[in-house]
Amino acid sequence: MILLSWSHARVPVYGLGCLEVHVPIEIREERPDDVAAVRDLNRRAFGQDQEGNIVDALRANGAVLLFLVATLNDRVVGHIVYSPLSISRNITVAALGPMAVLPECQRQGIGGKLIEAGNQKLKDAGCPFIIVVGHADYYPRFGFKPASGHGIKCEWDVPDDVFMLLVLDRAKMKAVSGLARYRHEFSSVS
Numbered sequence: 001m002i003l004l005s006w007s008h009a010r011v012p013v014y015g016l017g018c019l020e021v022h023v024p025i026e027i028r029e030e031r032p033d034d035v036a037a038v039r040d041l042n043r044r045a046f047g048q049d050q051e052g053n054i055v056d057a058l059r060a061n062g063a064v065l066l067f068l069v070a071t072l073n074d075r076v077v078g079h080i081v082y083s084p085l086s087i088s089r090n091i092t093v094a095a096l097g098p099m100a101v102l103p104e105c106q107r108q109g110i111g112g113k114l115i116e117a118g119n120q121k122l123k124d125a126g127c128p129f130i131i132v133v134g135h136a137d138y139y140p141r142f143g144f145k146p147a148s149g150h151g152i153k154c155e156w157d158v159p160d161d162v163f164m165l166l167v168l169d170r171a172k173m174k175a176v177s178g179l180a181r182y183r184h185e186f187s188s189v190s
């Protein structure tokens with residue numbers, strides 16, 4: 001499925017420098033021919049290869065619940081990955097990340113569109129909640145709150161405010177608490 005959304009973007013216009021215009025951002029599922037562009041965008045957004053290597057390992061091991069890319073004029077400019085995260089013994093929910101937007105395309109709402117589209121797809125699929133370890137000033141604007149408020153702890157030693165949760169189904173969420181464990185790729189890939 002393709003989601004079209006209009007967004008501000010700074011586009012070079014011959015003779016006029018960069019102009020702010022409205023351009024269509026397309027959000028769609030990742031395709032095999034996006035792999036190299038996704039690797040390159042991770043390297044540029046994070047300034048290192050580790051996150052791209054984790055993404056590659058998750059994909060190769062079939063550990064991706066949802067993988068969306070954002071394109072601008074058919075160029076991949078952002079992506080978001082959700083992988084399975086287990087809590088207690090039998091419960092699997094979604095972990096958001098890594099996600100990235102090309103440096104020159106940041107602060108134009110592309111990251112937000114990826115998060116909103118991905119979260120909605122997981123909600124539609126019946127996922128009870130989503131976990132993220134990330135910027136404490138960014139994810140709360142999409143409804144994420146510290147997971148500690150729900151009795152859910154992170155397997156890693158991270159500050160309370162960066163380990164966040166978004167409830168998608170309050171009823172299913174009620175009985176869940178315990179230690180959240182990420183896929184092994186997050187710890188084993190460097």
Ligand SMILES: CC(C)(COP(=O)(O)OP(=O)(O)OC[C@H]1O[C@@H](n2cnc3c(N)ncnc32)[C@H](O)[C@@H]1OP(=O)(O)O)[C@@H](O)C(=O)NCCC(=O)NCCS
Pocket residue numbers: 045046097098099100101102105106107108109110111112113134135136137138
């Ligand atoms: C985080 C990221 C995906 C956001 O993408 P984006 O397209 O710029 O996001 P949006 O345009 O929807 O939102 C922009 C907001 O994100 C905020 N933001 C970006 N990076 C942030 C950070 N490190 N900490 C806190 N807020 C951040 C900006 O302050 C901006 O807010 P403002 O417009 O109110 O000033 C992008 O900045 C990025 O790729 N960063 C490098 C990789 C990374 O940190 N990924 C996330 C961790 S997995």
